[in-house]
Amino acid sequence: MDLSLTPQQQAFxxxxxxxxxxxxxxxxxxxxxxxxxxRFERLRCWQRRLYEAGWAxxxxxxxxxxxxxxxxxQVLFLEEMARAQAPPxxxxxxxxxxxPTIIHSGTEExxxxxxxxxxxxxxIWCQGFSEPNAGSDVAALRTSAILExxxxxxxxxxxxTSYGWAADWCALVVRTDPSRPKHQGLTYLLVDMRSPGVxxxxxRQMTGESEFAEVFFHxxxxxxxxxxxxxxxxxxxxxxxxxxxxxxxxxTLTVVYRRSFDRLVELAKERRRNGKPLAEDPVIRxxxxxxxxxxxxxxxxxxxxxxxxxxxxTPGPEGSILKxxxxxxxxxxxxxxxxxxxxxxxxxxxxxxxxxxxxxxxxYLRARGNxxxxxxxxxxxxxxxxxxxxxxxxx
Amino acid sequence: MRYxxxxxxxxxxxxxxxxLASECPMTEVRRIAETPTAHDPQLWKKMAAQxxxxxxxxxxxxxxxxxxxxxxxxxxxxxxxxxxxxxHSTVTLAGPILEATGARTLxxxxxxxxxxxxxxxxxxxxxxxxxVWQTRATxxxxxxxxxxxxxxxxxxxxADWVVCAAQREGELALFLLKSDAGQLADLKSMDxxxxxxxxxWEDAPxxxxxxxxxxxxxxxxxxxxxxxxxxAEMVGGMQWILExxxxxxxxxxxxxxxxxxxxxxxxxxxxxxLWTESSRSALYYAAYALQERLPDAATAVSVxxxxxxxxxxxxxxxGIQIHGGMGFTWENDLHLYYRRAKAxxxxxxxxxxxxxxIARHVLNGSxxxxxxxxxxxxxxxx
Ligand SMILES: Cc1cc2nc3c(=O)[nH]c(=O)nc-3n(C[C@H](O)[C@H](O)[C@H](O)COP(=O)(O)OP(=O)(O)OC[C@H]3O[C@@H](n4cnc5c(N)ncnc54)[C@H](O)[C@@H]3O)c2cc1C
Numbered sequence: 001m002d003l004s005l006t007p008q009q010q011a012f013x014x015x016x017x018x019x020x021x022x023x024x025x026x027x028x029x030x031x032x033x034x035x036x037x038x039r040f041e042r043l044r045c046w047q048r049r050l051y052e053a054g055w056a057x058x059x060x061x062x063x064x065x066x067x068x069x070x071x072x073x074q075v076l077f078l079e080e081m082a083r084a085q086a087p088p089x090x091x092x093x094x095x096x097x098x099x100p101t102i103i104h105s106g107t108e109e110x111x112x113x114x115x116x117x118x119x120x121x122x123x124i125w126c127q128g129f130s131e132p133n134a135g136s137d138v139a140a141l142r143t144s145a146i147l148e149x150x151x152x153x154x155x156x157x158x159x160x161t162s163y164g165w166a167a168d169w170c171a172l173v174v175r176t177d178p179s180r181p182k183h184q185g186l187t188y189l190l191v192d193m194r195s196p197g198v199x200x201x202x203x204r205q206m207t208g209e210s211e212f213a214e215v216f217f218h219x220x221x222x223x224x225x226x227x228x229x230x231x232x233x234x235x236x237x238x239x240x241x242x243x244x245x246x247x248x249x250x251x252t253l254t255v256v257y258r259r260s261f262d263r264l265v266e267l268a269k270e271r272r273r274n275g276k277p278l279a280e281d282p283v284i285r286x287x288x289x290x291x292x293x294x295x296x297x298x299x300x301x302x303x304x305x306x307x308x309x310x311x312x313x314t315p316g317p318e319g320s321i322l323k324x325x326x327x328x329x330x331x332x333x334x335x336x337x338x339x340x341x342x343x344x345x346x347x348x349x350x351x352x353x354x355x356x357x358x359x360x361x362x363x364y365l366r367a368r369g370n371x372x373x374x375x376x377x378x379x380x381x382x383x384x385x386x387x388x389x390x391x392x393x394x395x
Numbered sequence: 396m397r398y399x400x401x402x403x404x405x406x407x408x409x410x411x412x413x414x415l416a417s418e419c420p421m422t423e424v425r426r427i428a429e430t431p432t433a434h435d436p437q438l439w440k441k442m443a444a445q446x447x448x449x450x451x452x453x454x455x456x457x458x459x460x461x462x463x464x465x466x467x468x469x470x471x472x473x474x475x476x477x478x479x480x481x482x483h484s485t486v487t488l489a490g491p492i493l494e495a496t497g498a499r500t501l502x503x504x505x506x507x508x509x510x511x512x513x514x515x516x517x518x519x520x521x522x523x524x525x526x527v528w529q530t531r532a533t534x535x536x537x538x539x540x541x542x543x544x545x546x547x548x549x550x551x552x553x554a555d556w557v558v559c560a561a562q563r564e565g566e567l568a569l570f571l572l573k574s575d576a577g578q579l580a581d582l583k584s585m586d587x588x589x590x591x592x593x594x595x596w597e598d599a600p601x602x603x604x605x606x607x608x609x610x611x612x613x614x615x616x617x618x619x620x621x622x623x624x625x626x627a628e629m630v631g632g633m634q635w636i637l638e639x640x641x642x643x644x645x646x647x648x649x650x651x652x653x654x655x656x657x658x659x660x661x662x663x664x665x666x667x668x669l670w671t672e673s674s675r676s677a678l679y680y681a682a683y684a685l686q687e688r689l690p691d692a693a694t695a696v697s698v699x700x701x702x703x704x705x706x707x708x709x710x711x712x713x714g715i716q717i718h719g720g721m722g723f724t725w726e727n728d729l730h731l732y733y734r735r736a737k738a739x740x741x742x743x744x745x746x747x748x749x750x751x752x753i754a755r756h757v758l759n760g761s762x763x764x765x766x767x768x769x770x771x772x773x774x775x776x777x
Contacts, residue, residue: 206730
């Protein structure tokens, strides 16, 4: 074990730090009220700036617009972003899950066609896995694709598709052979969301906005050249996406979570109860210290996992540890914020008394989705029990 | 000893349930929640016709004179159906103060269903503690004038009257104001079924209801009654989440079987039942203890509030989790309850406030309840 950086890694960090110091956009004023679309456009511009300066896709191959560095530099990148209070990148799913899957399973042509535009945020991606009757049991999905000449014709219905409203492309898992056992008849397609027959219907979340969508496919023609991996071998490719989802999605969240934590500390110093700043209350101090402990462990777990993955390739089933950790941490943290900040924190966006334009009320409600999206906590624990610990399969 | 509802109480429960099922189904709740004030005057009239608006007031004040256990029975059903609007604030918060301070005509009109009232207590820091309240009352030749700004005032836009706590020459006093005497702003609470407001007065005319010890006693009493009613609503809400989640777990299939067959799901359901039933035990003891003026009544109210606040939230957490992606949508009714749970947790004293009251009872040995009002272990002492 040696946590010191090599001279190259140190140089990387210094160069990045200097660049960020010059380029990180000013923080949005806390009173700013942006629509989801406006925020997305802002993050998209920010990602484009990073891309042009060579910072998007730190660990992606150079020939596709990346920097060709190792995963360690990727971690340094995230740490520096957090340190500089930089906004996150827009193309979350393309960068964290779908791009890495294309790097692993794509043809040369697919890599050249898709990867640079994921990095530049010119093409936004969504993930079309879940269906109304196939969530945890995603391999039971029924959206079908039938080969007609050099095209697949797709019919079906996907649901909870995050960024469906913004996406140009979709990583779509379909059934190409219903006669085979459920895991063996699936194919992974890269689908242009502008194709005729694709219809996106916004789906309203309990927070009030429509961050995800339903996507309907009616006789949508997809060229066979857009199959990722082999026909009927889509499950292996999909698993790779899911492994990345469990393991790496959380890495980008360290940036966001650290900012919320720092903000809560700031508010605890400013706001008063019993005539004293909240930050002097011993119970609140204990609870904030505990939250910091968990946030720090989240970061260290992440670092260790990356270090392991950089020697072994794809993240393994222990990625479920990370997924459980970040999702459940955030739920505890949001509840803690509510407790500390009191009833002001339950006021929503347009309230004259809301703290940070309702960000805490939103954060509290949004956190409920964390233990459901990217595989529920129950499914993650099943994975750990069976695939990591080797316990007998329970169903 | 009988720690369960009597025949008549069960009948009351049944009739409340049937009334709400037909007059306040979820489609109505959603419709009313989308109106600017979340109040439906038609529904109010129907509740008044049932006698509900006067349920806890004495017959000489035009009420039905029901006990607090009966009140809890009805409020449990209201929470289950997520009754929107000002019923809780008018009947259990403002009503008891007005009755205790002898505002007979007003209590009579509330009982008849022709007046609505609310109570304005906390301010900038949201602390339920009179020493930090800045609102001032001054006396002039024309009578009392109020100046100040209150937060988290429930249903102020539909109330005809506002009971306001203010400082008068260094002591707590309760005043009555016409609701149009102040400036209102909707605070956009997470709970869409019950609106909260900021209310500001600049030398608004007011009538003195009580001051000093009498004001303290009236307020303590109302806070105890209103908290029991709120906990009853919380228990009803938990019951709804529990039932709808268990029924979902029996019908939703993944991996070719009902998800309720997975032990992880079953255990979450079992926890939800444990929390709901435990909250119910605490609720009915608190209602009974307050009604019978048992020495530990005030502590029993806090025990029920703290436990139910955590239990309602956690039951909501599990309910959403078991519904999966479906539970995270706007269309599903779970979030309406989940939002209510958060509001209930913060209002009428958050968990810190109530744990502190319990701690004072346990650690300082100051006995509470009816005694609390004399011995200073009440809501409002520090
Ligand atoms: C905010 C959000 C964003 C999302 N974004 C996307 C997206 O971009 N693309 C996409 O494809 N999907 C997305 N999803 C869908 C998500 O992946 C599914 O909701 C999730 O996998 C659960 O599936 P389900 O909703 O059908 O619930 P179900 O599978 O029906 O699960 C219901 C309950 O049963 C439990 N359960 C099921 N099986 C078992 C078992 N074997 N053992 C124990 N418990 C079990 C679950 O844990 C859950 O508590 C998103 C979901 C959310 C909430």
